[in-house]
Amino acid sequence: MKILVCISHVPDTTSKINFTEGDTKFDTNGVQFVINPNDEFGLTRAMWFKEKQGASVDVVNVGEADTEPTLRKALAIGADNAIRVNTPATDGFQVAKELAKVAQDGGYDLIIAGRESIDYNGGMVPGMLAKLIKANFVNTCVSLEVEGDKATAIREIDGGKETLTANLPLVIGGQKGLVEESDLKIPNMRGIMMARKKPLNVVEPVGADAKTKAEKFAKPAPKGEVKLVDKDNLDELIDLLHNDAKAI
Amino acid sequence: MSVLVYTESENGKFKKAAFEAASYAKGIADQLGTSVTAVSINAEDDASLGQYGVSKVLKVSNDKLAKFNADAYADVLTQAAKNEDAKAVVLSQTANDKYLAPVLAVNLEAGYASNIVALPESTEPFTVKRTAFTNKAFNFSSISSEVKILGISKNAYGLKENETDANVEDFSPSLDESDFSVNVESVDKATNKVTIADAEIVVSGGRGLKGPENWGMIEDLADTLGAATACSKPVSDMGWRPHSEHVGQTGKPVAANLYIAIGISGAIQHLAGINASKYKVVINNDPEAPFFKAADYGVVGDAFEVVPQLTEKLKEFKANNS
Ligand SMILES: Cc1cc2nc3c(=O)[nH]c(=O)nc-3n(C[C@H](O)[C@H](O)[C@H](O)COP(=O)(O)OP(=O)(O)OC[C@H]3O[C@@H](n4cnc5c(N)ncnc54)[C@H](O)[C@@H]3O)c2cc1C
Ligand SMILES: Nc1ncnc2c1ncn2[C@@H]1O[C@H](COP(=O)(O)O)[C@@H](O)[C@H]1O
Numbered sequence: 168m169k170i171l172v173c174i175s176h177v178p179d180t181t182s183k184i185n186f187t188e189g190d191t192k193f194d195t196n197g198v199q200f201v202i203n204p205n206d207e208f209g210l211t212r213a214m215w216f217k218e219k220q221g222a223s224v225d226v227v228n229v230g231e232a233d234t235e236p237t238l239r240k241a242l243a244i245g246a247d248n249a250i251r252v253n254t255p256a257t258d259g260f261q262v263a264k265e266l267a268k269v270a271q272d273g274g275y276d277l278i279i280a281g282r283e284s285i286d287y288n289g290g291m292v293p294g295m296l297a298k299l300i301k302a303n304f305v306n307t308c309v310s311l312e313v314e315g316d317k318a319t320a321i322r323e324i325d326g327g328k329e330t331l332t333a334n335l336p337l338v339i340g341g342q343k344g345l346v347e348e349s350d351l352k353i354p355n356m357r358g359i360m361m362a363r364k365k366p367l368n369v370v371e372p373v374g375a376d377a378k379t380k381a382e383k384f385a386k387p388a389p390k391g392e393v394k395l396v397d398k399d400n401l402d403e404l405i406d407l408l409h410n411d412a413k414a415i
Numbered sequence: 416m417s418v419l420v421y422t423e424s425e426n427g428k429f430k431k432a433a434f435e436a437a438s439y440a441k442g443i444a445d446q447l448g449t450s451v452t453a454v455s456i457n458a459e460d461d462a463s464l465g466q467y468g469v470s471k472v473l474k475v476s477n478d479k480l481a482k483f484n485a486d487a488y489a490d491v492l493t494q495a496a497k498n499e500d501a502k503a504v505v506l507s508q509t510a511n512d513k514y515l516a517p518v519l520a521v522n523l524e525a526g527y528a529s530n531i532v533a534l535p536e537s538t539e540p541f542t543v544k545r546t547a548f549t550n551k552a553f554n555f556s557s558i559s560s561e562v563k564i565l566g567i568s569k570n571a572y573g574l575k576e577n578e579t580d581a582n583v584e585d586f587s588p589s590l591d592e593s594d595f596s597v598n599v600e601s602v603d604k605a606t607n608k609v610t611i612a613d614a615e616i617v618v619s620g621g622r623g624l625k626g627p628e629n630w631g632m633i634e635d636l637a638d639t640l641g642a643a644t645a646c647s648k649p650v651s652d653m654g655w656r657p658h659s660e661h662v663g664q665t666g667k668p669v670a671a672n673l674y675i676a677i678g679i680s681g682a683i684q685h686l687a688g689i690n691a692s693k694y695k696v697v698i699n700n701d702p703e704a705p706f707f708k709a710a711d712y713g714v715v716g717d718a719f720e721v722v723p724q725l726t727e728k729l730k731e732f733k734a735n736n737s
């Protein structure tokens with residue numbers, strides 16, 4: 168089985184979010200970038216397929232040279248090859264079209280992406296990619312098994328789960344559940360050393376157009392002081408929730 | 416020209432998110448000087464959409480669509496959008512709508528903006544306000560394609576009544592076998608429980624509750640309020656509660672009217688996922704817990720004392736106010 172894992176390069180979850188140039192650009196100053204958490208679950212599931220069922224695992228990112236450390240980390244976790252499409256990621260449609268080219272050239276059976284990136288929270292690249300390459304698609308995927316050319320996936324729905332089957336090629340939008348938190352691998356020294364020697368191929372973009380553009384940013388208004396209620400006077404809390412917030 | 420809205424239903428009944436999407440679609444239609452057409456699939460009370468400004472309903476009745484299928488539903492919407500010459504297609508952000516929206520975007524060669532929280536600032540260029548960085552910021556995005564796909568966050572724009580006569584027409588799109596190449600084998604959904612996605616109130620517990628055996632008081636409080644239950648990430652990682660209850664940046668997003676956090680410290684990754692909730696209450700025995708900086712109301716105290724008392728008092732309150 169040939170697996171492609173799409174990796175988006177995002178600010179670490181603890182990052183302070185600030186903007187520069189008149190609130191038009193994300194301020195990367197002092198920000199640590201990581202593999203998007205949803206992609207990390209997917210990558211770990213891909214490693215499981217590699218170990219248990221035999222598979223090759225490529226990772227891909229659409230981005231400029233500054234994303235290479237993130238791809239190297241994916242190689243250190245155990246991916247075989249990395250591909251970087253040499254163009255800035257501007258919107259979901261553009262990224263999906265660039266990935267479609269990589270997917271078609273590589274003839275992958277399974278493409279694992281994340282439910283969403285935690286930076287722009289687009290939640291669109293895997294679905295667009297699947298439709299562009301006419302592959303099957305399962306979103307919010309929390310479990311995936313493959314036998315022969317048939318996949319069984321579990322998808323999270325609002326308030327429950329749904330079991331789906333589909334033939335390969337398949338694209339998933341994955342998340343926690345694909346593997347457990349405790350299964351996530353921290354690259355060890357050997358993995359890091361090996362990753363240096365693994366191929367990281369830079370390919371030129373097809374030059375897809377974006378259909379959306381992030382024009383500017385804003386931060387939420389600062390929160391007012393919390394209203395503290397004495398633990399021996401919970402009637403006051405009920406009163407506040409009923410009369411002030413009108414929430415009960 | 417028109418604005419199309421997909422109004423999701425379950426067991427024949429429209430979801431609240433569908434009425435919110437319809438309300439938003441009416442707002443856009445007013446800006447563009449046109450009217451709203453809704454697409455309903457196997458719903459019953461189609462005329463009720465008129466209350467939120469829908470003037471035409473394309474009613475699809477088809478047993479093949481009894482179970483949600485992203486490709487098939489996207490195909491229905493694609494045909495409807497073309498028939499109606501839709502300039503914008505409005506969706507909510509339920510799990511199903513998030514699944515079908517990107518597929519629809521490719522079908523219509525349309526730009527898609529998700530997590531929208533307000534009407535467009537301008538329609539030329541077409542610029543919408545959406546959340547980004549998991550609620551740590553807002554992002555104003557312009558959409559340049561001819562057709563625009565708009566995903567509206569829950570509880571952000573809200574319901575806006577706009578009494579209109581809705582004209583219901585039967586609509587029979589042609590479906591292709593390839594629409595059903597992903598097969599739904601089974602659906603496992605508790606019907607008697609309020610879900611985090613639909614809930615107005617969410618009661619959430621953290622590591623401060625010490626162990627799964629103590630969740631009875633969380634459930635009692637949630638039952639009293641008609642609320643859904645949720646938890647912090649370590650609680651689901653340790654297996655005290657199912658993964659489906661994990662909320663936060665890497666879990667489910669919560670955009671409830673009221674979020675009650677019990678024994679949760681308020682880590683940045685937790686807050687990011689629940690910040691879109693309108694009112695937040697924290698109950699924690701450590702007055703220094705960061706959650707107090709993010710909450711509207713707080714109680715400093717031991718959850719094991721405060722929560723049962725609060726539940727009792729709420730029961731009394733409910734008895735006197737119903
Ligand atoms: C990449 C990444 C992603 C993450 N994503 C998420 C996410 O999506 N969601 C999430 O929740 N976390 C997430 N986290 C974890 C997050 O950083 C915190 O570790 C987590 O939220 C803490 O959970 P907690 O508040 O339940 O536990 P703790 O931080 O241990 O807090 C327990 C709280 O309970 C209080 N307490 C103790 N006893 C009592 C009592 N008797 N009565 C009342 N209060 C009491 C304590 O004062 C304390 O404030 C993520 C972390 C990382 C690194
Ligand atoms: N620039 C990118 N390069 C490679 N994969 C990406 C990129 N952006 C998004 N993805 C993939 O698409 C998923 C969803 O991203 P998004 O639609 O941007 O929320 C991510 O979890 C990644 O798997």
